[in-house]
Amino acid sequence: MARITASVYTSHVPAIGAALDLGKSGEPYWKPVFQGYEYSKQWMQDQKPDVIFLVYNDHATAFSLEMIPTFAIGCAAEFTPADEGWGPRPVPKVIGHPELAAHIAQSVIQDDFDLTIVNRMDVDHGLTVPLSLMCGQPEAWPCPVIPFAVNVVQYPVPNGRRCYNLGKAIRKAVKSYDRPLNVQIWGTGGMSHQLQGARAGLINREWDNAWLDKLIADPEAAAATPHIDYVREAGSEGIELVMWLIARGAMDDVNGGAAPTVKHRFYHVPASNTAVGHLILENT
Ligand code: DHB
Ligand code: FE
Numbered sequence: 001m002a003r004i005t006a007s008v009y010t011s012h013v014p015a016i017g018a019a020l021d022l023g024k025s026g027e028p029y030w031k032p033v034f035q036g037y038e039y040s041k042q043w044m045q046d047q048k049p050d051v052i053f054l055v056y057n058d059h060a061t062a063f064s065l066e067m068i069p070t071f072a073i074g075c076a077a078e079f080t081p082a083d084e085g086w087g088p089r090p091v092p093k094v095i096g097h098p099e100l101a102a103h104i105a106q107s108v109i110q111d112d113f114d115l116t117i118v119n120r121m122d123v124d125h126g127l128t129v130p131l132s133l134m135c136g137q138p139e140a141w142p143c144p145v146i147p148f149a150v151n152v153v154q155y156p157v158p159n160g161r162r163c164y165n166l167g168k169a170i171r172k173a174v175k176s177y178d179r180p181l182n183v184q185i186w187g188t189g190g191m192s193h194q195l196q197g198a199r200a201g202l203i204n205r206e207w208d209n210a211w212l213d214k215l216i217a218d219p220e221a222a223a224a225t226p227h228i229d230y231v232r233e234a235g236s237e238g239i240e241l242v243m244w245l246i247a248r249g250a251m252d253d254v255n256g257g258a259a260p261t262v263k264h265r266f267y268h269v270p271a272s273n274t275a276v277g278h279l280i281l282e283n284t
Contacts, residue, residue: 002100002174002181006047007247007260008040009187009215009279012056012129015272017089020132029270036266036278037133043263043280044134044142050181051097052145053104053170054127055246056188057152059084061124068154069116071166073108074123074147075101082122091128091137097144100177104146107173113166123147130188133278150246152189152239157227163242164223167249174250187247189240191267192233193274202235203275209267211241212277216262219248237274251283258284 019030061082063069079094105115127147135142151157167185174183191208194200211234214222223245230239253259260281268276 002177002179002183004171004174004183004185004250004283005049006263006280006282007185007187007251008134009244009247009277010130010133011190011271011274011276011278012126012188013272013274013276014084014125014129017125017129017132018086020137021090033268033271033276036268036276039264040134040278040280041136047184048182049143049184051100051143051183053148053174053183053185054130054145054188055148055150055186055243056126056130057240057243058149059124059126060153062121062149063151065154068151069149070151070158071113072116072118072121072149073101073105074118074121074149075105076119076121079121079123079145079147081128082124084124089125089128091132092140094123094127094131094141094147095144097146100181101146103177104170104173107176108166108169111169111172113169118149121147121149126188130186148246150243152242157239158242159227160223160225160242160245163245164219164249164254167246168255170246171250171252171255185247185250187244189243190234190238191241191275191277192235193237194235195237195273197236199235201273203269204233204235205267205269205275207233208275208277212265212267212279215244215248216279216281219245219254222248251281260284
């Protein structure tokens with residue numbers, strides 16, 4: 001039986017990827033950001049996951065206004081890092097897990113969540129920057145990754161409650177897979193940031209940290225956060241945080257098990273225009 005052993009939560013910022021790729025991670029501006037992930041890189045090596053189910057958002061890279069899936073599961077054998085305007089990032093290609101992805105698609109769709117099946121897709125900074133933060137600069141990513149793209153770019157976007165319940169369905173799907181795999185689920189994006197308009201540059205430390213507290217200890221309350229609160233309190237791109245609720249919903253405690261263990265928590269400003277939040281929860 002496969003099992004979700006842990007969930008990882010982290011912001012993504014394209015400039016973090018660029019800082020790493022261009023050898024700037026030791027510079028005074030970036031050093032504190034990468035230091036927040038030193039623990040995590042060691043933890044990844046100790047954990048040796050077999051598969052990462054990586055919830056992220058595409059930024060009009062693989063998708064566009066022509067086609068906007070709310071939830072899309074990557075079922076391909078591999079995924080190429082996208083060219084977002086500066087050439088593809090010099091990072092390894094992403095190896096998928098078509099068999100587990102197909103199993104999860106079957107189970108979750110039968111559980112009333114309408115997923116789009118994606119058999120070919122380039123992956124942008126939403127997926128590659130979290131991998132870089134957690135794994136550094138390896139020759140190959142440590143294990144297969146199932147990309148799971150959520151639309152948080154073009155309205156209407158899914159609400160937190162639906163994302164949280166989807167996480168529960170993903171947990172059930174993984175549990176019913178008949179091979180002994182150590183699976184991690186990652187929820188990425190956020191925390192507070194707004195990239196455009198009159199409030200561009202918005203950061204809300206207090207709200208972010210209160211929301212993190214809730215996500216850990218009272219995920220039902222975090223899932224009940226109304227959509228408008230993300231936008232008002234955490235800025236237009238703060239809505240990326242609903243993706244963290246998918247990972248949280250997949251943890252054992254929300255299904256009647258014991259509370260997860262907080263292995264690591266990190267929060268840092270500044271990193272480009274985004275408040276960087278990071279959390280590692282292990283199932284007990
Ligand atoms: C930034 C943050 C994002 O989430 C993103 O998708 C693009 C840019 C930023 O802070 O620069
Ligand atoms: Fe983003």
